[in-house]
Amino acid sequence: MIKFLLKGLMRDRSRSLFPVLTVFIGVFLAVFFYSFMNGVLEDMVRSTAHYQTGHLRIMTQAYAKEANQNPNDLAFIGVAKLLDVLNEKYPELIWTPRIKFGGLLDIPDEEGETKTQGPVSGMALDLFSSSSVEVRLLKVKEAIMRGRMPKEAGEILIADEFAKKLQVSPGDTATLISSTMYGSMAMTNYKIAGTVQFGVSAMDRGTIFADISDIQVALDMPDTAGEILGFFPDDIYHEKQAPMVAAAFNQEFKDSDNPFSPQMGTLPEESGLTDYLGLIDSMSIIIIVIFVLAMSIVLWNAGLMGSLRRYGEIGVRMAIGEARGHIYKTLILESVSIGIFGSVLGTLAGVAVSYLMQMYGLNFGFLFKNSALMISSVYRAQVTVGSFVIGFAPGIISTVLGTAIAGIGIYKRQTSQLFKELEV
Amino acid sequence: MVEGKLIQTEKLVKIYPMGSSQITALDQVNLVFQAAEFAGLVGPSGSGKTTLLNIIGSLDAPTSGSVEVLGGKIENLSHREAAALRNRSIGFIFQTYNLLPVYTAYENVEFPLLLLKIPAPQRKKMAMDALDWVGLADRAGSRPSQLSGGESQRVAIARAIVKKPELVLADEPTANLDAKNSHHIMKTMVHLNESLQTTFIFATHDEKVMRYLKRKISLDDGRVEKDEIIKPEVGK
Structure with missing residues (x-):
């Protein structure tokens, strides 16, 4: 019987091709948007972790209150000791100090007079050591557009777009005008080793990268850092483990009465992503529910049209x-076959297109010219296990639901009218 | 084949509500059909032919009175039991053939056997035999769209008789056919009636059909006006 029904299904394109195409398109869109949202969210989380907060961040309480202003006068002194403690107590994480700073970057001409000048935000991190976790996480080497990695003290990297704006090239000199942690003016000359592009508009607009030892000297911050970041080795935020580490650390080291005692925060807390991610999660659920309902209505309509067309046959x-009951069951069986077939095709196509977008991405940088968010300019999808299963729920549920509703008409049909109807 | 009495109606009444009034489609119909009859319900439109065929075929239930088909009371059957009776013992032939368009002639004929869960080898033999009875074994692989009206109706007959039912109900089977095809169809049914001892009951007002009937029951306004055993004008 099943073979007989499938034969009919295959031959009647309006029962097979059209519904399969409908399911295919719906599932394809579901898989693609799911993967796309996954990619964007994952990228946002990763970028925020890499450039702003790490998976865990330690600052003094005073620094934390004004962290968006990079208040280096409130930075943590005695970094080496704290790093030793962290490495001993929490060896499962990689700990690395950073200094964020602001100032002016002055580009002198041949006579030492200002040629160009612009406000700059800087990030000091470990660029020199061969085992630098920062270079690996931020993919600094891959981000170099021109020139090379800094090799020795006094060499920095500059955002490529910023370099073009300041008309400066690798090998040129740039003067950083900033302030020390004690409030004095700091002026230091650096040699530009290379230019970089991270694909994050907020950073590519006007950032320099220097080794932390150089900046500690320039800003008079020996053994001091604005923040110490912790990363899980697999570069994935572990939402259960991280809060436990933070809680244990804060219980031991945080002193509410001492504004310079350290406090540790997790990525969602530090970035304010908690509510945002929650909102996106809720939105995703709403979108999927709306999609299932919309698909159900479309397929219900298709089922009704099919049932009307098959009125004679039924x-x-x-x-x-x-x-x-048997007819109803066979209609449901047909819809399950169509749902599975369309879902498999839609999932394969959705995953394939998502994978291409994961590999190559789409550049939306023009939309973020003035953005301060750590969002990548290049949007990439991310194919996960979820991408392979997300489409099956709406694909099969909608098809079966549509057919189930449309098929109720069979039960309402008066058997006694069959002769009359079949003569029409 | 069942021998003796196949169908019996007693004081059969069927009333259809029509707005605030009622229409009496059948009124005190008392009939008995024996096995292997070749009978026709004749009469003008609205005389109750199709209603009577519906009730005999367990597609409808009487308002009052009793109908016994193959030993079972139609008025007591549930939907499922009525479907089982049709599936097992009754074949239908419609005016417009009503073949399943996506299936071949063979598959159309095979379908009732699938519902009866008959094993594949036996099913194949029975379906091909039925097509052979109607002279269409060589068109087994053709779709309904590739068949003429006469051929389509012959496939419909094969579908009705493939399970060798005790009873075949045919509602205006020749209405859409020309004279030549009508005669061909009727001769086929006469042959099957005689060779398989299948009971055929027609609802018709087609003179071409009436010429083959062995019993003619005239209905008018839901009442049996005349019930006569006749000698067919034409044989097989």
Whole structure:
């Protein structure tokens, strides 16, 4: 019987091709948007962790209150000791100090007079050591557009776009005008080793990268850092483990009465992503529910049209002696076959296109020219295990639901009218 | 084949509500059909032919009175039991053939056997035999769209008789056919009636059909006006 029904299904394109195409398109869109949202969210989380907060961040309480202003006068002194403690107590994480700073970057001409000048935000991190976790996480080497990695003290990297704006090239000199942690003016000359592009508009607009030892000297911050970041080795934020580490650390080291005692925060807390991610999660659920409902209505309509078109066939089958329940079951079986087939095709196509977008991405940088968010300019999808299963729920549920509703008409049909109807 | 009495109606009444009034489609119909009859319900439109066929075929239930088909009371059957009776013992032939368009002639004929869960080898033999009875074994692989009206109706007959039912109900089977095809169809049914001892009951007002009937029951306004055993004008 199943073979017989499938044969009919294959031959009647309006029962197979059109519904399969509908399911295919719906599932394809579901898979693609799911992967796309995954990619964007994952990228946002990763970028925020890499450039702003790490998976865990330690600052003094005073620094934390004004962290968005990079208040280096409130930075943590005695970094080496704290790093030793962290490495001993929490060896499962990689700990690295950073200094964020602001100032002016002055580009002198051949006579030492200002040629160009612009406000700059800087990030000091470990660039020199061969085992630098920062270079690996931020993919600094891969981000170099021109020139090379800094090799020795006094060499920095500059954002490529910023370099072009300041008309400066690798090998040129740039003067950083800033302030020390004690409030004095700091002026230091650096040699530009190379230019970089991270694909994050907020950073590519006007950032320099220097080794932390150089900046500690320039800003008079020996053994001092604005923040110490902790990263899980697999570069994935572990939402259960991180809060436990933070809580244990704060219980031991945080002193509410001492504004310079350290406090540790997790990525969602530090970045304010908690509510945002919650909102996106809720939105995703709402979008999927709306999608399932919309698909159900479309497929219900398709099912109704199919049932109307098959009115004669169903009538004959009832007259021949097929029970209503059996006809209903066969319609559901057909819809399950169509749902599975369309879902498999839609998932394969959705995953394939998502994978291409994961590999190559789409540059939306023009939309973020003035953005201060750590969002990548290049949007990439991310194919996960979820991408392979997300489409099956709406694909099969909608098809079966649509058919189930449309098929109720069979039960309402008066058997006694069959002769009359079948003569029409 | 069942021998003796196949169908019996007693004081059969069927009333359809029509707005605030009622229409009496059948009124005190008392009939008995024996096995292997070749009978026709004749009469003008609205005389109750199709209603009577519906009730005999367990597609409808009487308002009052009793109908016994193959030993079972139609008025007591559930939907499922009525479907089982049709599936097992009754074949239908419609005016407009009503073949399943996506299936071949063979598959259309095979379908009732699938519902009866008959094993594949036996099913194949029975379906091909039925097509052979109607002279269409060589068109087994054709779709309904590739068949003429006469051929389509012959496939419909094969579908009705493939399970060798005790009873075949045919509602205006020749209405859409020309004279030549009508005669061909009727001769086929006469042959099957005689060779398989299948009971055929027609609802018709087609003179071409009436010429083959062995019993003619005239209905008018839901009442049996005349019930006569006749000698067919034409044989097989």
